[in-house]
Amino acid sequence: xxxxxxxxxxxxxxxxxxxxxxxxxxxxxxxxxxxxxIVGICDKLKGxxxxxxxxxxxxxxxxxxRGERIENYRKEEAGKIEAEYFIDNVEADIMVEVTYxxxxxxxxxxxxxxxxxxxxxxxxxxxKGPVALHYHELKKLAxxxxxxxxxxxxxxxxxxxxNLVESSFKGNEILEIRGILNGTTNFxxxxxxxxxxxxQALKLAQELGYAEADPTADVEGYDAVAKIVILSNVLFDGKxxxxxxxxxxxxxxxxxxxxxxxxxxxxxxxxxxxxxxNGEIIASVKPERIPxxxxxxxxxxIINALCFKLDLLGEVIIQGPGAGRKETGYAIxxxxxxxxxxxxxxxxx
Amino acid sequence: xxxxxxxxxxxxxxxxxxxxxxxxxxxxxxxxxxxxxIVGICDKLKGxxxxxxxxxxxxxxxxxxRGERIENYRKEEAGKIEAEYFIDNVEADIMVEVTYxxxxxxxxxxxxxxxxxxxxxxxxxxxKGPVALHYHELKKLAxxxxxxxxxxxxxxxxxxxxNLVESSFKGNEILEIRGILNGTTNFxxxxxxxxxxxxQALKLAQELGYAEADPTADVEGYDAVAKIVILSNVLFDGKxxxxxxxxxxxxxxxxxxxxxxxxxxxxxxxxxxxxxxNGEIIASVKPERIPxxxxxxxxxxIINALCFKLDLLGEVIIQGPGAGRKETGYAIxxxxxxxxxxxxxxxxx
Numbered sequence: 001x002x003x004x005x006x007x008x009x010x011x012x013x014x015x016x017x018x019x020x021x022x023x024x025x026x027x028x029x030x031x032x033x034x035x036x037x038i039v040g041i042c043d044k045l046k047g048x049x050x051x052x053x054x055x056x057x058x059x060x061x062x063x064x065x066r067g068e069r070i071e072n073y074r075k076e077e078a079g080k081i082e083a084e085y086f087i088d089n090v091e092a093d094i095m096v097e098v099t100y101x102x103x104x105x106x107x108x109x110x111x112x113x114x115x116x117x118x119x120x121x122x123x124x125x126x127x128k129g130p131v132a133l134h135y136h137e138l139k140k141l142a143x144x145x146x147x148x149x150x151x152x153x154x155x156x157x158x159x160x161x162x163n164l165v166e167s168s169f170k171g172n173e174i175l176e177i178r179g180i181l182n183g184t185t186n187f188x189x190x191x192x193x194x195x196x197x198x199x200q201a202l203k204l205a206q207e208l209g210y211a212e213a214d215p216t217a218d219v220e221g222y223d224a225v226a227k228i229v230i231l232s233n234v235l236f237d238g239k240x241x242x243x244x245x246x247x248x249x250x251x252x253x254x255x256x257x258x259x260x261x262x263x264x265x266x267x268x269x270x271x272x273x274x275x276x277x278n279g280e281i282i283a284s285v286k287p288e289r290i291p292x293x294x295x296x297x298x299x300x301x302i303i304n305a306l307c308f309k310l311d312l313l314g315e316v317i318i319q320g321p322g323a324g325r326k327e328t329g330y331a332i333x334x335x336x337x338x339x340x341x342x343x344x345x346x347x348x349x
Numbered sequence: 350x351x352x353x354x355x356x357x358x359x360x361x362x363x364x365x366x367x368x369x370x371x372x373x374x375x376x377x378x379x380x381x382x383x384x385x386x387i388v389g390i391c392d393k394l395k396g397x398x399x400x401x402x403x404x405x406x407x408x409x410x411x412x413x414x415r416g417e418r419i420e421n422y423r424k425e426e427a428g429k430i431e432a433e434y435f436i437d438n439v440e441a442d443i444m445v446e447v448t449y450x451x452x453x454x455x456x457x458x459x460x461x462x463x464x465x466x467x468x469x470x471x472x473x474x475x476x477k478g479p480v481a482l483h484y485h486e487l488k489k490l491a492x493x494x495x496x497x498x499x500x501x502x503x504x505x506x507x508x509x510x511x512n513l514v515e516s517s518f519k520g521n522e523i524l525e526i527r528g529i530l531n532g533t534t535n536f537x538x539x540x541x542x543x544x545x546x547x548x549q550a551l552k553l554a555q556e557l558g559y560a561e562a563d564p565t566a567d568v569e570g571y572d573a574v575a576k577i578v579i580l581s582n583v584l585f586d587g588k589x590x591x592x593x594x595x596x597x598x599x600x601x602x603x604x605x606x607x608x609x610x611x612x613x614x615x616x617x618x619x620x621x622x623x624x625x626x627n628g629e630i631i632a633s634v635k636p637e638r639i640p641x642x643x644x645x646x647x648x649x650x651i652i653n654a655l656c657f658k659l660d661l662l663g664e665v666i667i668q669g670p671g672a673g674r675k676e677t678g679y680a681i682x683x684x685x686x687x688x689x690x691x692x693x694x695x696x697x698x
Binding site: 028 | 512
């Protein structure tokens, strides 16, 4: 079965996805009867192309690697294509939305997603903004238009969270979730325990590409807040907004705090948690001193982990990458394969 | 949708399953349109019953709680029912096989499973014997008879393993698996680090019900071998037998070994691992000194964990219960719900 896929955005995640698709072409065809044709790419900075016959990925990835504009794929000069025009004019079965994250408004990504859904495309995104701020609206719109709306990559990149709950916890009630959902702050806290001051650890994280030049979203907890909001609204059918989450970042923690805690058998972690009490969601993101004997205390460096407290199974923890080019690129593929298997089942009817 | 379910075996797992089914009746009906009627139970020690109209679970669980024989459910005296006769005569959609584990021959469970499959029943088991020794044969037989054969509970009880791989790792190649798959030995090693001698730790495990009177299967690694064989044959499509797995138990490890390792920044763990090299499976179960900085070193007490090394996602670890009445009872329910959802999709065709 062959799908026409279009990408809105072609940054790290988009390119990671294209690389995987290119590498795994034969594997996917052979094992899952899955074929993909990239029929268009639209990136605000790198340029755009619409190619109904399908883009040669070797050629395109070379162009991107050389830092050239996407338009160079063709000889003739193309005019600038805006995202709205792109969505209107590209003929795709699945639209992959991987533009930049805006945690204040979710825009312009949310508008792109709506437009794509209304056009009848399945939508896959790893963008936290639209899902944290407009999940229920987008879900309803997708249902109304009879398309899939998937977002595995918004929490813990390609490590399965929504897929895990959907496939493997049925029959359980989720009593509480607690996790380490931001790799940058976890890395900084790990390095502080190894002896670095906060500023040194942050600088190292920036050098390694784990933290951005402006690290506010990570170190003040906004990124983790977006993720716990998504989890709350999806898993607990909540309606909470980011500003309703109690939030404290890690900037108030000194190297001495970290070392003192260690000496007393504890480790500081930026813990995102949520539970439902009397029908109300209580969610927070804040540094907690966790006893070293607890599993979450032993999640170090940039690794993420989420602990589910379930009424039947007790505690189940999934631990895996929380970011990364290939890891988040895989999240996109994973959602698309999921759509593929669902469509296969529908086709068989 | 209503299913007729029959149980062969009614020990801890069988009763755990029945308790969950009874507790969650309304939840399952409301959320998943799932209804179950227990139409028969056959236990070598506790007695048997066939009840086409469905057994009242409150009444039956009371009888079991009082330690009475299952036949007491009815007033009239029933003759003894053998498992073979039971399978032939009970009219069920799904047969749950939860008799005792035999890691040498897999019998009589394997014969029961075959009989049930050939009769056209879906089969769910948490019994390691049949799956470790006869997986490919049983899988083929199930395919031939167009029924499902599920066994999530054979590894890490209800913690999702086969479900996780099936639902969430598609597109990845599994390069290696490494895990702590036996809770009893992990508990003993944890207690030795806390200062107990091996014999004391074993005795405590026995008192708490974690270890059996004859602890050989656990402490000599046979239980973990069965699990790594199941994982190898299912996930790597291997054909290995338990005797091909390099095996060493924990009985050769002293308290001093454990404490010395700790001092040097290591922790002894009974590690089960498997990988495919040049088309061949290499599997082992043996104690390893793991650096304390590695996630598996920090899985303590009776908790189990399995680490998947994946080509796209890197390392993903699932950690959860590895045994228990409710936890393994849930594994049975989880497989049955899986069958239910697949049947629902087929029905819709």
